[in-house]
Amino acid sequence: MSKNTKIPELSFHAFFTYQEVTDCVNSLASACPELCKLSSLGKSREGRDIHLLTITNNKTGLPEDKSAYLIHGNIHAGELSGTHAALYTAQRLLSDRINLLNDIVFYIVPRLNPDGAEFVVTTSGPVRSRTDRSNPIPNTLYPGDMNDDDLILSMRQEHPEGSFLIDPQDSRLLIRRKVDSKGPFYRVLPEGEIYQWDGTDKISMDGRSFDWNRNWSYDWRPEPEQHGAGDFPFSETEMRHMAEFIHSKSNLFGVLGYHTGPAAVLRPPSTGSDSDLNEADVKEMEDLARIGSEHTGLPVFPVVKYHNKRGRDINLRGHFHNFGYHHLGLFVFEFELGVLMNSAGISTEQQFEAETSEDREEQMRQLMKWWDAQEEKVPIYMPWKICQHPQLGEVEIGGFLRKHTAGPTLTDLKRISEGTYKFTLEHASKHPHIIMEDAKVDTVGENIYRIRVRIANRGEYPTHISSKGRNLRRLRPVRVEFHPCEGIKLLSSQGHCNLGHLGGITHSNMLEWFVSGSESDKLCEIKIFGGTGGNIRKVLKAEK
Numbered sequence: 001m002s003k004n005t006k007i008p009e010l011s012f013h014a015f016f017t018y019q020e021v022t023d024c025v026n027s028l029a030s031a032c033p034e035l036c037k038l039s040s041l042g043k044s045r046e047g048r049d050i051h052l053l054t055i056t057n058n059k060t061g062l063p064e065d066k067s068a069y070l071i072h073g074n075i076h077a078g079e080l081s082g083t084h085a086a087l088y089t090a091q092r093l094l095s096d097r098i099n100l101l102n103d104i105v106f107y108i109v110p111r112l113n114p115d116g117a118e119f120v121v122t123t124s125g126p127v128r129s130r131t132d133r134s135n136p137i138p139n140t141l142y143p144g145d146m147n148d149d150d151l152i153l154s155m156r157q158e159h160p161e162g163s164f165l166i167d168p169q170d171s172r173l174l175i176r177r178k179v180d181s182k183g184p185f186y187r188v189l190p191e192g193e194i195y196q197w198d199g200t201d202k203i204s205m206d207g208r209s210f211d212w213n214r215n216w217s218y219d220w221r222p223e224p225e226q227h228g229a230g231d232f233p234f235s236e237t238e239m240r241h242m243a244e245f246i247h248s249k250s251n252l253f254g255v256l257g258y259h260t261g262p263a264a265v266l267r268p269p270s271t272g273s274d275s276d277l278n279e280a281d282v283k284e285m286e287d288l289a290r291i292g293s294e295h296t297g298l299p300v301f302p303v304v305k306y307h308n309k310r311g312r313d314i315n316l317r318g319h320f321h322n323f324g325y326h327h328l329g330l331f332v333f334e335f336e337l338g339v340l341m342n343s344a345g346i347s348t349e350q351q352f353e354a355e356t357s358e359d360r361e362e363q364m365r366q367l368m369k370w371w372d373a374q375e376e377k378v379p380i381y382m383p384w385k386i387c388q389h390p391q392l393g394e395v396e397i398g399g400f401l402r403k404h405t406a407g408p409t410l411t412d413l414k415r416i417s418e419g420t421y422k423f424t425l426e427h428a429s430k431h432p433h434i435i436m437e438d439a440k441v442d443t444v445g446e447n448i449y450r451i452r453v454r455i456a457n458r459g460e461y462p463t464h465i466s467s468k469g470r471n472l473r474r475l476r477p478v479r480v481e482f483h484p485c486e487g488i489k490l491l492s493s494q495g496h497c498n499l500g501h502l503g504g505i506t507h508s509n510m511l512e513w514f515v516s517g518s519e520s521d522k523l524c525e526i527k528i529f530g531g532t533g534g535n536i537r538k539v540l541k542a543e544k
Protein backbone atom coordinates (compact mmCIF):
# COMPACT_ATOMS: atom_id res chain seq x y z
CA MET A 1 0.00 0.00 0.00
CA SER A 2 1.23 3.49 -0.72
CA LYS A 3 1.21 6.42 1.68
CA ASN A 4 -2.09 8.23 2.14
CA THR A 5 -1.88 12.00 2.19
CA LYS A 6 -5.59 12.56 2.90
CA ILE A 7 -5.17 11.71 6.57
CA PRO A 8 -5.09 14.88 8.67
CA GLU A 9 -2.01 15.36 10.89
CA LEU A 10 -2.67 15.10 14.60
CA SER A 11 -2.47 18.46 16.35
CA PHE A 12 -0.17 18.58 19.39
CA HIS A 13 -1.15 22.12 20.46
CA ALA A 14 -3.55 21.29 23.28
CA PHE A 15 -5.28 18.37 24.97
CA PHE A 16 -8.57 17.37 23.40
CA THR A 17 -12.06 17.77 24.78
CA TYR A 18 -14.43 14.86 24.20
CA GLN A 19 -15.87 16.68 21.18
CA GLU A 20 -12.38 17.11 19.72
CA VAL A 21 -11.56 13.42 20.25
CA THR A 22 -14.87 12.59 18.56
CA ASP A 23 -14.07 14.89 15.62
CA CYS A 24 -10.61 13.34 15.31
CA VAL A 25 -11.76 9.70 15.24
CA ASN A 26 -14.56 10.63 12.85
CA SER A 27 -12.14 12.33 10.49
CA LEU A 28 -9.78 9.32 10.53
CA ALA A 29 -12.61 6.88 9.81
CA SER A 30 -14.14 8.98 7.05
CA ALA A 31 -10.79 9.72 5.35
CA CYS A 32 -9.96 6.01 5.20
CA PRO A 33 -13.09 3.84 5.17
CA GLU A 34 -11.24 0.90 3.59
CA LEU A 35 -8.88 0.72 6.57
CA CYS A 36 -10.65 2.26 9.52
CA LYS A 37 -13.99 1.81 11.20
CA LEU A 38 -15.33 3.78 14.17
CA SER A 39 -17.60 2.12 16.71
CA SER A 40 -18.28 2.28 20.43
CA LEU A 41 -17.02 0.03 23.19
CA GLY A 42 -20.14 1.05 25.13
CA LYS A 43 -21.40 4.06 27.06
CA SER A 44 -19.58 5.68 29.93
CA ARG A 45 -21.35 6.25 33.24
CA GLU A 46 -22.34 9.76 32.11
CA GLY A 47 -23.52 8.46 28.72
CA ARG A 48 -20.58 9.20 26.41
CA ASP A 49 -19.58 6.67 23.77
CA ILE A 50 -16.17 5.12 24.43
CA HIS A 51 -14.73 5.35 20.93
CA LEU A 52 -13.15 2.28 19.37
CA LEU A 53 -11.18 2.42 16.11
CA THR A 54 -10.76 -0.84 14.21
CA ILE A 55 -7.85 -0.48 11.81
CA THR A 56 -6.98 -3.13 9.25
CA ASN A 57 -6.93 -3.63 5.50
CA ASN A 58 -10.49 -4.83 4.97
CA LYS A 59 -9.63 -6.11 1.49
CA THR A 60 -7.44 -8.84 2.96
CA GLY A 61 -9.97 -10.21 5.42
CA LEU A 62 -12.29 -9.48 8.28
CA PRO A 63 -10.85 -7.99 11.49
CA GLU A 64 -12.02 -10.97 13.57
CA ASP A 65 -10.06 -13.33 11.28
CA LYS A 66 -6.72 -11.61 11.91
CA SER A 67 -4.34 -11.41 14.85
CA ALA A 68 -5.33 -8.43 16.99
CA TYR A 69 -3.40 -5.79 18.91
CA LEU A 70 -5.17 -3.52 21.41
CA ILE A 71 -4.11 -0.02 22.42
CA HIS A 72 -5.90 2.02 25.07
CA GLY A 73 -5.24 5.39 26.64
CA ASN A 74 -6.49 7.72 29.35
CA ILE A 75 -7.98 5.14 31.75
CA HIS A 76 -6.92 7.60 34.45
CA ALA A 77 -8.83 10.85 34.09
CA GLY A 78 -5.87 13.21 34.38
CA GLU A 79 -3.59 11.31 32.02
CA LEU A 80 -4.73 13.11 28.90
CA SER A 81 -1.46 12.54 27.04
CA GLY A 82 -2.48 8.89 26.61
CA THR A 83 -5.31 9.92 24.28
CA HIS A 84 -2.84 11.75 22.05
CA ALA A 85 -0.36 8.86 21.98
CA ALA A 86 -3.12 6.41 21.00
CA LEU A 87 -4.52 8.75 18.34
CA TYR A 88 -1.01 9.31 16.99
CA THR A 89 -0.59 5.57 16.36
CA ALA A 90 -4.01 5.45 14.67
CA GLN A 91 -3.12 8.43 12.47
CA ARG A 92 0.25 6.97 11.50
CA LEU A 93 -1.10 3.48 10.78
CA LEU A 94 -3.56 5.06 8.35
CA SER A 95 -1.22 7.52 6.69
CA ASP A 96 1.70 5.05 6.40
CA ARG A 97 -0.66 2.27 5.22
CA ILE A 98 1.83 -0.31 6.38
CA ASN A 99 1.69 -3.86 5.02
CA LEU A 100 1.16 -5.17 8.54
CA LEU A 101 -2.47 -4.06 8.13
CA ASN A 102 -2.92 -6.92 5.65
CA ASP A 103 -2.33 -9.46 8.40
CA ILE A 104 -3.37 -7.87 11.67
CA VAL A 105 -6.03 -5.64 13.13
CA PHE A 106 -5.37 -2.82 15.58
CA TYR A 107 -8.11 -1.98 18.06
CA ILE A 108 -7.55 1.51 19.44
CA VAL A 109 -9.46 3.03 22.37
CA PRO A 110 -7.95 6.50 22.70
CA ARG A 111 -9.98 7.62 25.72
CA LEU A 112 -11.12 4.82 27.99
CA ASN A 113 -12.37 7.28 30.60
CA PRO A 114 -14.22 9.99 28.66
CA ASP A 115 -16.09 11.37 31.70
CA GLY A 116 -13.06 11.76 33.93
CA ALA A 117 -10.97 13.16 31.08
CA GLU A 118 -13.67 15.72 30.25
CA PHE A 119 -13.71 16.91 33.86
CA VAL A 120 -9.92 17.31 33.82
CA VAL A 121 -9.57 18.86 30.37
CA THR A 122 -12.26 21.47 31.06
CA THR A 123 -11.49 22.29 34.73
CA SER A 124 -8.00 20.92 35.43
CA GLY A 125 -9.57 19.56 38.64
CA PRO A 126 -8.41 16.48 40.52
CA VAL A 127 -10.06 13.11 39.82
CA ARG A 128 -8.32 9.76 39.55
CA SER A 129 -10.95 7.76 37.69
CA ARG A 130 -14.66 8.05 38.46
CA THR A 131 -16.36 11.47 38.44
CA ASP A 132 -19.52 10.23 40.13
CA ARG A 133 -19.76 11.54 43.68
CA SER A 134 -23.14 10.18 44.72
CA ASN A 135 -23.34 9.09 48.36
CA PRO A 136 -21.11 11.95 49.56
CA ILE A 137 -19.58 11.80 53.02
CA PRO A 138 -20.13 14.65 55.54
CA ASN A 139 -17.17 16.94 56.23
CA THR A 140 -15.54 15.83 52.97
CA LEU A 141 -14.32 18.37 50.43
CA TYR A 142 -15.45 17.71 46.87
CA PRO A 143 -13.71 19.55 44.01
CA GLY A 144 -15.61 22.37 42.34
CA ASP A 145 -15.07 25.82 40.80
CA MET A 146 -15.60 28.40 43.57
CA ASN A 147 -14.66 31.65 41.78
CA ASP A 148 -16.29 31.23 38.35
CA ASP A 149 -13.06 31.02 36.36
CA ASP A 150 -14.03 27.54 35.07
CA LEU A 151 -10.91 26.08 36.68
CA ILE A 152 -10.51 23.88 39.74
CA LEU A 153 -7.18 24.76 41.32
CA SER A 154 -6.09 24.87 44.97
CA MET A 155 -7.29 26.95 47.91
CA ARG A 156 -4.94 28.29 50.56
CA GLN A 157 -5.88 30.00 53.76
CA GLU A 158 -3.82 31.35 56.62
CA HIS A 159 -4.28 29.05 59.55
CA PRO A 160 -2.28 28.64 62.79
CA GLU A 161 -2.09 24.90 62.17
CA GLY A 162 -1.31 25.23 58.47
CA SER A 163 1.36 22.83 57.19
CA PHE A 164 2.70 25.13 54.46
CA LEU A 165 4.42 28.46 54.01
CA ILE A 166 5.41 30.52 51.00
CA ASP A 167 8.81 29.45 49.67
CA PRO A 168 11.30 32.29 50.34
CA GLN A 169 13.24 31.21 47.22
CA ASP A 170 10.29 31.10 44.81
CA SER A 171 7.15 32.82 46.02
CA ARG A 172 4.99 30.84 43.62
CA LEU A 173 5.65 27.68 45.59
CA LEU A 174 4.44 26.49 48.96
CA ILE A 175 6.83 24.45 51.07
CA ARG A 176 6.36 22.23 54.12
CA ARG A 177 6.42 23.82 57.54
CA LYS A 178 9.22 22.76 59.88
CA VAL A 179 9.88 23.28 63.59
CA ASP A 180 11.79 26.51 63.06
CA SER A 181 9.72 27.86 60.13
CA LYS A 182 8.41 31.42 60.38
CA GLY A 183 4.77 32.17 59.44
CA PRO A 184 2.40 33.04 58.02
CA PHE A 185 1.29 29.41 57.70
CA TYR A 186 -1.28 28.16 55.25
CA ARG A 187 -3.54 25.21 55.00
CA VAL A 188 -3.97 24.02 51.43
CA LEU A 189 -7.07 22.29 50.07
CA PRO A 190 -8.33 21.47 46.60
CA GLU A 191 -10.72 24.13 45.31
CA GLY A 192 -14.23 23.02 46.19
CA GLU A 193 -17.00 22.76 48.72
CA ILE A 194 -17.29 20.76 51.92
CA TYR A 195 -20.30 18.48 52.04
CA GLN A 196 -22.37 18.95 55.24
CA TRP A 197 -19.56 20.78 56.96
CA ASP A 198 -19.83 20.86 60.73
CA GLY A 199 -17.65 23.98 60.96
CA THR A 200 -14.66 22.17 62.48
CA ASP A 201 -11.16 21.77 61.06
CA LYS A 202 -11.68 18.05 60.50
CA ILE A 203 -12.10 18.34 56.75
CA SER A 204 -11.54 15.08 54.88
CA MET A 205 -10.24 15.02 51.32
CA ASP A 206 -10.87 11.34 50.65
CA GLY A 207 -14.46 11.23 49.40
CA ARG A 208 -14.59 7.91 47.66
CA SER A 209 -11.87 7.67 45.13
CA PHE A 210 -11.74 4.89 42.57
CA ASP A 211 -8.70 3.77 40.65
CA TRP A 212 -9.79 1.89 37.57
CA ASN A 213 -6.40 0.30 37.23
CA ARG A 214 -7.13 -1.60 40.48
CA ASN A 215 -10.50 -2.96 39.27
CA TRP A 216 -9.21 -5.85 37.11
CA SER A 217 -9.94 -9.43 37.99
CA TYR A 218 -6.55 -10.99 38.78
CA ASP A 219 -5.70 -10.80 42.49
CA TRP A 220 -8.36 -8.14 43.09
CA ARG A 221 -8.57 -7.08 46.76
CA PRO A 222 -11.23 -4.92 48.42
CA GLU A 223 -10.60 -1.67 50.28
CA PRO A 224 -8.71 -1.08 52.48
CA GLU A 225 -6.31 -3.78 51.25
CA GLN A 226 -6.15 -2.06 47.87
CA HIS A 227 -7.00 1.62 47.69
CA GLY A 228 -9.36 2.51 44.82
CA ALA A 229 -10.27 -1.14 44.13
CA GLY A 230 -14.02 -0.57 43.54
CA ASP A 231 -16.74 -2.87 44.88
CA PHE A 232 -15.78 -6.02 42.96
CA PRO A 233 -13.67 -6.85 39.86
CA PHE A 234 -15.05 -4.91 36.87
CA SER A 235 -17.61 -3.12 39.08
CA GLU A 236 -16.82 0.01 37.04
CA THR A 237 -18.95 0.30 33.89
CA GLU A 238 -16.12 1.38 31.61
CA MET A 239 -13.79 -1.39 32.81
CA ARG A 240 -16.56 -3.94 32.29
CA HIS A 241 -17.00 -2.76 28.68
CA MET A 242 -13.27 -3.17 28.15
CA ALA A 243 -13.11 -6.60 29.81
CA GLU A 244 -16.06 -7.87 27.78
CA PHE A 245 -14.43 -6.61 24.60
CA ILE A 246 -11.10 -8.24 25.47
CA HIS A 247 -12.71 -11.56 26.35
CA SER A 248 -14.71 -11.54 23.12
CA LYS A 249 -11.49 -11.36 21.07
CA SER A 250 -9.72 -14.72 21.03
CA ASN A 251 -7.46 -13.26 18.31
CA LEU A 252 -5.89 -10.76 20.72
CA PHE A 253 -2.14 -11.26 21.10
CA GLY A 254 -0.77 -7.94 22.38
CA VAL A 255 -1.98 -5.05 24.53
CA LEU A 256 -0.50 -1.64 25.22
CA GLY A 257 -1.92 0.99 27.58
CA TYR A 258 -0.91 4.65 27.87
CA HIS A 259 -0.55 6.44 31.19
CA THR A 260 1.27 9.49 32.45
CA GLY A 261 3.30 9.03 35.56
CA PRO A 262 7.05 9.54 35.82
CA ALA A 263 8.38 8.30 32.46
CA ALA A 264 8.59 4.50 32.24
CA VAL A 265 8.00 1.43 30.14
CA LEU A 266 6.13 -0.83 32.56
CA ARG A 267 5.91 -4.59 32.32
CA PRO A 268 4.46 -7.31 34.60
CA PRO A 269 4.46 -8.29 37.39
CA SER A 270 2.32 -5.86 39.43
CA THR A 271 2.81 -7.93 42.59
CA GLY A 272 5.48 -10.25 43.96
CA SER A 273 8.57 -10.68 41.85
CA ASP A 274 9.84 -11.97 38.52
CA SER A 275 10.33 -15.39 40.10
CA ASP A 276 6.51 -15.78 40.27
CA LEU A 277 6.39 -15.75 36.46
CA ASN A 278 7.74 -18.12 33.84
CA GLU A 279 11.42 -17.33 33.29
CA ALA A 280 11.25 -17.33 29.48
CA ASP A 281 8.23 -15.02 29.62
CA VAL A 282 10.07 -12.57 31.87
CA LYS A 283 12.97 -12.55 29.41
CA GLU A 284 10.69 -11.88 26.44
CA MET A 285 8.86 -9.08 28.30
CA GLU A 286 12.15 -7.56 29.37
CA ASP A 287 13.46 -7.74 25.77
CA LEU A 288 10.31 -6.11 24.43
CA ALA A 289 10.38 -3.46 27.14
CA ARG A 290 14.00 -2.66 26.14
CA ILE A 291 12.84 -2.18 22.55
CA GLY A 292 10.17 0.21 23.86
CA SER A 293 12.80 1.99 25.88
CA GLU A 294 15.17 2.35 22.90
CA HIS A 295 12.44 3.90 20.77
CA THR A 296 11.08 6.27 23.42
CA GLY A 297 13.88 6.97 25.88
CA LEU A 298 11.62 5.87 28.76
CA PRO A 299 13.33 3.67 31.39
CA VAL A 300 12.06 0.10 32.01
CA PHE A 301 10.43 -0.95 35.29
CA PRO A 302 8.48 -4.03 36.37
CA VAL A 303 5.29 -2.47 37.82
CA VAL A 304 6.08 -3.71 41.31
CA LYS A 305 9.38 -1.77 41.26
CA TYR A 306 7.81 1.47 40.00
CA HIS A 307 7.58 4.19 42.70
CA ASN A 308 9.84 1.89 44.68
CA LYS A 309 11.31 3.69 47.69
CA ARG A 310 14.40 2.37 49.50
CA GLY A 311 14.07 -1.02 47.80
CA ARG A 312 10.52 -1.54 49.12
CA ASP A 313 8.34 -3.03 46.38
CA ILE A 314 4.75 -1.86 46.01
CA ASN A 315 2.16 -4.53 45.19
CA LEU A 316 -0.74 -3.31 43.06
CA ARG A 317 -3.78 -5.60 43.34
CA GLY A 318 -6.38 -5.87 40.59
CA HIS A 319 -3.88 -4.22 38.26
CA PHE A 320 -4.01 -4.44 34.48
CA HIS A 321 -0.56 -5.98 33.98
CA ASN A 322 -1.22 -8.99 36.18
CA PHE A 323 -4.61 -9.44 34.52
CA GLY A 324 -2.98 -9.29 31.09
CA TYR A 325 -0.30 -11.82 31.91
CA HIS A 326 -2.08 -14.24 34.27
CA HIS A 327 -5.60 -14.13 32.81
CA LEU A 328 -4.91 -13.43 29.15
CA GLY A 329 -1.48 -15.06 28.83
CA LEU A 330 -0.20 -12.07 26.87
CA PHE A 331 2.80 -9.78 26.98
CA VAL A 332 1.13 -6.54 28.04
CA PHE A 333 2.74 -3.18 28.54
CA GLU A 334 1.89 0.21 29.89
CA PHE A 335 3.90 3.23 28.89
CA GLU A 336 4.07 6.02 31.43
CA LEU A 337 4.60 8.89 29.02
CA GLY A 338 6.16 11.09 31.67
CA VAL A 339 5.24 14.09 33.81
CA LEU A 340 6.36 17.70 33.40
CA MET A 341 9.31 16.98 35.73
CA ASN A 342 10.68 14.59 33.06
CA SER A 343 10.43 17.33 30.44
CA ALA A 344 12.32 19.62 32.83
CA GLY A 345 15.21 17.14 32.86
CA ILE A 346 14.47 15.57 36.24
CA SER A 347 14.64 11.84 35.57
CA THR A 348 12.18 9.25 36.84
CA GLU A 349 14.91 7.78 39.07
CA GLN A 350 15.64 11.24 40.51
CA GLN A 351 11.92 11.77 41.15
CA PHE A 352 11.71 8.46 43.02
CA GLU A 353 14.91 9.18 44.93
CA ALA A 354 13.50 12.48 46.27
CA GLU A 355 12.54 11.15 49.70
CA THR A 356 12.27 14.22 51.90
CA SER A 357 10.04 17.24 51.41
CA GLU A 358 13.22 19.31 50.93
CA ASP A 359 14.28 17.06 48.04
CA ARG A 360 10.88 17.43 46.40
CA GLU A 361 10.77 21.20 46.95
CA GLU A 362 14.18 21.54 45.35
CA GLN A 363 12.87 19.64 42.32
CA MET A 364 9.84 21.95 42.16
CA ARG A 365 12.19 24.97 42.10
CA GLN A 366 14.16 23.35 39.30
CA LEU A 367 10.92 22.75 37.43
CA MET A 368 9.88 26.39 37.76
CA LYS A 369 13.30 27.65 36.65
CA TRP A 370 13.20 25.41 33.62
CA TRP A 371 9.65 26.54 32.89
CA ASP A 372 10.58 30.23 33.10
CA ALA A 373 13.29 29.65 30.50
CA GLN A 374 10.93 28.03 27.98
CA GLU A 375 9.87 30.18 25.06
CA GLU A 376 6.63 28.56 23.95
CA LYS A 377 4.55 27.27 26.79
CA VAL A 378 1.06 26.73 28.11
CA PRO A 379 0.38 28.20 31.56
CA ILE A 380 1.03 25.65 34.30
CA TYR A 381 0.48 27.99 37.23
CA MET A 382 -2.19 30.56 38.13
CA PRO A 383 -1.36 33.34 40.60
CA TRP A 384 -3.28 33.23 43.90
CA LYS A 385 -6.43 35.39 43.93
CA ILE A 386 -8.59 36.29 46.90
CA CYS A 387 -12.05 34.75 46.94
CA GLN A 388 -14.91 34.69 49.47
CA HIS A 389 -15.60 31.03 50.10
CA PRO A 390 -19.20 30.38 51.27
CA GLN A 391 -17.97 28.11 54.07
CA LEU A 392 -14.36 29.02 54.83
CA GLY A 393 -14.54 32.82 54.41
CA GLU A 394 -11.61 34.54 52.72
CA VAL A 395 -9.33 32.13 50.88
CA GLU A 396 -6.88 32.47 47.98
CA ILE A 397 -7.38 30.35 44.88
CA GLY A 398 -4.55 29.51 42.49
CA GLY A 399 -1.61 27.17 42.06
CA PHE A 400 -0.80 24.53 39.50
CA LEU A 401 -2.95 23.47 36.57
CA ARG A 402 -2.74 19.75 37.19
CA LYS A 403 -3.55 18.80 33.62
CA HIS A 404 -0.32 20.40 32.41
CA THR A 405 1.97 19.12 35.16
CA ALA A 406 0.60 15.56 34.92
CA GLY A 407 2.18 14.92 31.53
CA PRO A 408 5.22 15.83 29.43
CA THR A 409 5.19 18.97 27.27
CA LEU A 410 3.22 18.49 24.09
CA THR A 411 6.48 18.75 22.11
CA ASP A 412 7.98 15.90 24.12
CA LEU A 413 4.71 14.00 23.84
CA LYS A 414 4.90 14.10 20.06
CA ARG A 415 8.45 12.72 20.07
CA ILE A 416 7.56 9.99 22.58
CA SER A 417 4.41 9.10 20.61
CA GLU A 418 6.59 8.55 17.55
CA GLY A 419 8.68 6.12 19.64
CA THR A 420 5.67 4.26 21.01
CA TYR A 421 4.34 3.90 17.45
CA LYS A 422 7.61 2.28 16.40
CA PHE A 423 7.51 0.00 19.43
CA THR A 424 3.97 -1.03 18.56
CA LEU A 425 4.98 -1.93 15.02
CA GLU A 426 7.88 -3.99 16.28
CA HIS A 427 5.84 -5.78 18.94
CA ALA A 428 2.89 -6.31 16.60
CA SER A 429 5.05 -7.72 13.81
CA LYS A 430 5.85 -10.72 16.03
CA HIS A 431 2.23 -11.91 15.81
CA PRO A 432 1.47 -15.58 15.20
CA HIS A 433 0.39 -16.09 11.61
CA ILE A 434 -1.60 -19.17 10.67
CA ILE A 435 -1.53 -19.98 6.98
CA MET A 436 -2.64 -22.84 4.74
CA GLU A 437 0.07 -23.95 2.34
CA ASP A 438 0.52 -26.60 -0.34
CA ALA A 439 -3.20 -27.31 -0.72
CA LYS A 440 -3.41 -30.21 -3.18
CA VAL A 441 -6.19 -32.38 -4.54
CA ASP A 442 -5.29 -35.69 -6.25
CA THR A 443 -7.64 -38.05 -8.00
CA VAL A 444 -6.81 -41.47 -6.60
CA GLY A 445 -9.65 -43.56 -8.06
CA GLU A 446 -12.93 -43.10 -9.86
CA ASN A 447 -14.56 -40.16 -8.05
CA ILE A 448 -12.20 -40.63 -5.13
CA TYR A 449 -9.96 -37.76 -4.09
CA ARG A 450 -7.13 -37.20 -1.69
CA ILE A 451 -6.97 -33.70 -0.17
CA ARG A 452 -3.80 -32.49 1.48
CA VAL A 453 -3.02 -29.18 3.12
CA ARG A 454 -0.21 -27.93 5.29
CA ILE A 455 -1.25 -25.71 8.17
CA ALA A 456 1.57 -23.67 9.56
CA ASN A 457 2.32 -20.85 11.93
CA ARG A 458 4.78 -18.65 10.04
CA GLY A 459 4.68 -15.84 12.60
CA GLU A 460 7.33 -15.36 15.28
CA TYR A 461 5.16 -16.04 18.33
CA PRO A 462 3.56 -19.39 19.10
CA THR A 463 -0.24 -19.32 19.12
CA HIS A 464 -0.19 -19.51 22.93
CA ILE A 465 2.05 -16.38 22.90
CA SER A 466 3.60 -16.85 26.33
CA SER A 467 4.53 -19.98 28.26
CA LYS A 468 1.82 -18.92 30.70
CA GLY A 469 -0.69 -18.92 27.84
CA ARG A 470 -0.05 -22.55 26.91
CA ASN A 471 -2.46 -23.80 29.57
CA LEU A 472 -4.97 -20.95 29.58
CA ARG A 473 -8.30 -21.87 28.02
CA ARG A 474 -8.80 -18.46 26.46
CA LEU A 475 -5.77 -18.85 24.20
CA ARG A 476 -7.40 -21.32 21.85
CA PRO A 477 -5.41 -24.11 20.21
CA VAL A 478 -5.60 -24.35 16.44
CA ARG A 479 -8.76 -26.15 15.34
CA VAL A 480 -9.57 -27.36 11.83
CA GLU A 481 -13.09 -28.01 10.57
CA PHE A 482 -13.59 -30.14 7.48
CA HIS A 483 -16.95 -29.64 5.77
CA PRO A 484 -17.64 -31.85 2.72
CA CYS A 485 -19.57 -29.98 0.02
CA GLU A 486 -22.98 -31.17 -1.15
CA GLY A 487 -22.90 -34.67 -2.61
CA ILE A 488 -19.40 -35.35 -1.28
CA LYS A 489 -18.78 -38.07 1.27
CA LEU A 490 -15.91 -38.17 3.74
CA LEU A 491 -14.04 -41.47 3.59
CA SER A 492 -11.35 -40.74 6.19
CA SER A 493 -11.95 -41.72 9.81
CA GLN A 494 -11.67 -38.10 10.92
CA GLY A 495 -12.95 -34.82 9.49
CA HIS A 496 -12.54 -32.06 12.07
CA CYS A 497 -9.34 -32.06 14.08
CA ASN A 498 -7.52 -30.17 16.79
CA LEU A 499 -3.90 -29.34 16.09
CA GLY A 500 -3.09 -27.98 19.52
CA HIS A 501 -0.94 -24.87 19.71
CA LEU A 502 1.55 -24.23 16.93
CA GLY A 503 4.99 -22.88 17.70
CA GLY A 504 6.46 -19.96 15.79
CA ILE A 505 7.98 -19.84 12.28
CA THR A 506 8.68 -23.52 11.52
CA HIS A 507 5.84 -25.42 13.16
CA SER A 508 3.43 -26.99 10.69
CA ASN A 509 1.07 -29.95 10.31
CA MET A 510 0.28 -31.81 7.10
CA LEU A 511 -3.35 -32.94 7.03
CA GLU A 512 -4.94 -35.41 4.70
CA TRP A 513 -8.52 -36.44 3.91
CA PHE A 514 -10.09 -38.82 1.41
CA VAL A 515 -13.50 -38.08 -0.07
CA SER A 516 -15.73 -39.51 -2.77
CA GLY A 517 -18.47 -38.02 -4.92
CA SER A 518 -19.19 -36.99 -8.46
CA GLU A 519 -21.90 -34.37 -8.28
CA SER A 520 -19.75 -31.28 -7.77
CA ASP A 521 -16.20 -30.12 -8.43
CA LYS A 522 -16.35 -28.40 -5.04
CA LEU A 523 -15.10 -31.00 -2.59
CA CYS A 524 -14.89 -29.36 0.76
CA GLU A 525 -14.59 -26.20 2.78
CA ILE A 526 -11.75 -26.12 5.26
CA LYS A 527 -12.08 -23.71 8.17
CA ILE A 528 -9.10 -23.08 10.37
CA PHE A 529 -9.63 -21.34 13.70
CA GLY A 530 -6.16 -20.23 14.61
CA GLY A 531 -6.86 -18.23 17.78
CA THR A 532 -4.22 -15.52 18.06
CA GLY A 533 -2.90 -16.54 14.62
CA GLY A 534 -6.11 -15.67 12.77
CA ASN A 535 -8.72 -17.71 10.89
CA ILE A 536 -8.84 -19.06 7.32
CA ARG A 537 -11.68 -20.43 5.21
CA LYS A 538 -11.06 -22.07 1.89
CA VAL A 539 -13.08 -24.16 -0.57
CA LEU A 540 -11.07 -26.85 -2.38
CA LYS A 541 -12.08 -28.15 -5.80
CA ALA A 542 -11.33 -31.21 -7.88
CA GLU A 543 -9.84 -30.64 -11.30
CA LYS A 544 -12.44 -32.15 -13.59
Ligand SMILES: [Zn+2]
Pocket residue numbers: 076079213258259260261
Ligand atom coordinates in the same frame (compact mmCIF):
# COMPACT_ATOMS: atom_id res chain seq x y z
ZN1 LIG B 1 -2.28 5.93 34.98
